[in-house]
Amino acid sequence: xxxxxxxxxxxxxxxxxxxxxxxxxxxxxxxxxxxxxxxxxxxxxxxxxxxxxxxxxxxxxxxxxxxxxxxxxxxxxxxxxxxxxxxxxxxxxxxxxxxxxxxxxxxxxxxxxxxxxxxxxxxxxxxxxxxxxxxxxxxxxxxxxxxxxxxxxxxxxxxxxxxxxxxxxxxxxxxxxxxxxxxxxxxxxxxxxxxxxxxxxxxxxxxxxxxxxxxxxxxxxx
Amino acid sequence: xxxxxxxxxxxxxxxxxxxxxxxxxxxxxxxxxxxxxxxxxxxxxxxxxxxxxxxxxxxxxxxxxxxxxxxxxxxxxxxxxxxxxxxxxxxxxxxxxxxxxxxxxxxxxxxxxxxxxxxxxxxxxxxxxxxxxxxxxxxxxxxxxxxxxxxxxxxxxxxxxxxxxxxxxxxxxxxxxxxxxxxxxxxxxxxxxxxxxxxxxxxxxxxxxxxxxxxxxxxxxx
Numbered sequence: 001x002x003x004x005x006x007x008x009x010x011x012x013x014x015x016x017x018x019x020x021x022x023x024x025x026x027x028x029x030x031x032x033x034x035x036x037x038x039x040x041x042x043x044x045x046x047x048x049x050x051x052x053x054x055x056x057x058x059x060x061x062x063x064x065x066x067x068x069x070x071x072x073x074x075x076x077x078x079x080x081x082x083x084x085x086x087x088x089x090x091x092x093x094x095x096x097x098x099x100x101x102x103x104x105x106x107x108x109x110x111x112x113x114x115x116x117x118x119x120x121x122x123x124x125x126x127x128x129x130x131x132x133x134x135x136x137x138x139x140x141x142x143x144x145x146x147x148x149x150x151x152x153x154x155x156x157x158x159x160x161x162x163x164x165x166x167x168x169x170x171x172x173x174x175x176x177x178x179x180x181x182x183x184x185x186x187x188x189x190x191x192x193x194x195x196x197x198x199x200x201x202x203x204x205x206x207x208x209x210x211x212x213x214x215x216x217x218x219x220x221x222x
Numbered sequence: 223x224x225x226x227x228x229x230x231x232x233x234x235x236x237x238x239x240x241x242x243x244x245x246x247x248x249x250x251x252x253x254x255x256x257x258x259x260x261x262x263x264x265x266x267x268x269x270x271x272x273x274x275x276x277x278x279x280x281x282x283x284x285x286x287x288x289x290x291x292x293x294x295x296x297x298x299x300x301x302x303x304x305x306x307x308x309x310x311x312x313x314x315x316x317x318x319x320x321x322x323x324x325x326x327x328x329x330x331x332x333x334x335x336x337x338x339x340x341x342x343x344x345x346x347x348x349x350x351x352x353x354x355x356x357x358x359x360x361x362x363x364x365x366x367x368x369x370x371x372x373x374x375x376x377x378x379x380x381x382x383x384x385x386x387x388x389x390x391x392x393x394x395x396x397x398x399x400x401x402x403x404x405x406x407x408x409x410x411x412x413x414x415x416x417x418x419x420x421x422x423x424x425x426x427x428x429x430x431x432x433x434x435x436x437x438x439x440x441x442x443x444x
Contacts, residue, residue: 061432068303075297081290085310092311096425171407174393175400181393203318210283 009074016066016087017142023059023094024138026052028131030101031197035127038108038190039120046112049105056098063091082211083144089207090141093200097134100193107186117173117183126162126194129155133201140205146212152205159198166191231296238288238309239364245281245316246360248274250353252323253419257349260330260412261342268334271327278320285313304433305366311429312363315422319356322415329408339395339405348384348416351377355423362427368434374427381420388413 030049037046067088070076076084111117133152140149170184170191252271259268289310292298298306333339355374362371392406392413 064307068307071293071307072297072299072303075294077294081294085286085290085293085307088307088310089314092314092425171396171403175396175403178397181397185393203314 012066012070012074013080013083016063016070016084019059019063019066020087020090020094021138021142023056023063023091024134026056026059027094027097027101028134030056030098030105031127031131031134031194034101034104034108035120035124037105038111039124041112041116043109043112046105046109050102050109053098053102056095060091060095064088086141086207086211090138090204093204094134097197097200100197104190104193107189111183111186114183117180117187122162122166122169123187123191123194126159126166126191126198129159129162130194130198130201133159133198133205137201137204137208140208141211144208144212146209149205149208149212153202153209156198156202159195163191163195234288234292234296235302235305238285238292238306241281241285241288242309242312242316243360243364245278245285245313246356248278248281249316249319249323250356252278252320252327253349253353253356253416256323256327256330257342257346259327260333261346263334263338265331265334268327268330272324272331275320275324278317282313282317286310308363308429308433312360312426315426316356319419319422322419326412326415329411333405333408336405339402339409344384344388344391345409345413345416348381348388348413348420351381351384352416352420352423355381355420355427359423359426359430362430363433366430366434368431371427371430371434375424375431378420378424381417385413385417 030052033045034049036042037049067084070084071081074080133155136148136155137152139145140152167188170188173180174184252274255267256271258264259271289306292306293303296302355377358370358377359374361367362374389410392410395402396406
């Protein structure tokens with residue numbers, strides 16, 4: 001194989017890494033925006049999140065195609081093969097994070113039409129941690145860093161705890177004053193969506209550990 | 223390439239199809255069992271569902287490895303390449319369905335220790351439709367049948383509606399009698415899990431349509 005081909009292969013792989021990070025950055029921004037739309041009651045911003053879901057979807061299709069091209073034309077083996085096949089799986093998780101952001105934004109839009117139920121404290125905190133988890137899961141993937149991936153898996157418990165706390169608090173609202181139910185349920189939805197996004201980040205991190213270690217650690221992490 | 227090699231490649235692809243169907247059959251059985259464990263208050267059966275999650279996880283790792291081997295050794299292109307890379311994505315969805323079954327079984331175990339809240343009617347109905355969706359999504363994948371896949375996407379709305387109905391009913395219980403809250407919340411969890419399993423089946427079906435049509439239909443289905 002000529003030096004030219006090898007370097008073009010490396011360039012293709014780098015390009016793939018870059019696109020995955022771009023896609024991750026996009027959903028991170030969507031999370032930040034949806035929370036800002038909620039806290040600042042900015043419905044216009046919620047609309048931009050809903051619109052931006054298309055970009056994430058387009059990126060997924062684009063990255064999938066690039067992965068298939070690399071597999072068909074470069075016939076990678078070993079480490080590169082694991083990287084590319086994992087990229088195929090990971091973009092699916094990122095795309096579903098985008099879906100959840102769009103759905104959260106729709107709930108934020110509805111919430112902004114009603115009087116605020118309460119100041120938001122734990123939900124922005126959850127959103128912060130969820131964003132960190134996504135960024136670290138993707139960094140772990142790009143660098144093949146199983147220690148960082150393990151940290152992501154551990155951080156998931158923190159988001160779960162915050163979600164349970166939010167859920168409990170919202171149920172108290174509902175029980176004490178049934179007029180809060182519809183708003184509380186929308187906030188419940190947002191909190192659960194953040195928890196599910198954290199699960200996607202954890203799924204990515206578990207797959208990274210599996211890629212690095214090459215054995216079944218995915219299903220042994222508590 | 224010799225006739226022997228070709229036929230062994232076909233055998234490998236058939237074996238891959240068979241394993242995916244086996245994995246699908248396993249999670250279908252888990253869904254049926256978790257609902258039976260709930261309806262008949264059979265905690266022992268719930269325990270078998272929890273234990274069986276390992277089998278699903280092992281199958282996922284096994285199928286992943288076979289896909290990687292096929293990619294590395296057979297260097298497929300075109301239709302076969304799309305089939306194998308989609309198999310990689312699909313087993314992730316099936317594995318997550320298994321996780322959800324195991325988590326539902328844990329809730330069923332807790333519910334069986336308390337007096338029954340109500341007869342279960344809509345939850346078994348949801349479970350039935352969810353199982354049909356999984357079976358049809360995987361059949362659509364194996365046969366490359368985009369029409370069947372489209373049916374799965376449409377059926378998702380029915381499961382969503384049933385889930386919303388169950389959610390509303392359970393909230394009514396909670397509001398009217400706070401002593402039902404913990405049980406109602408566990409049932410809420412089970413109903414939402416079924417709805418999420420239907421989403422996984424829908425995700426699989428959308429990817430199948432994409433595979434067959436080779437263009438971006440995934441993100442245009444309402």
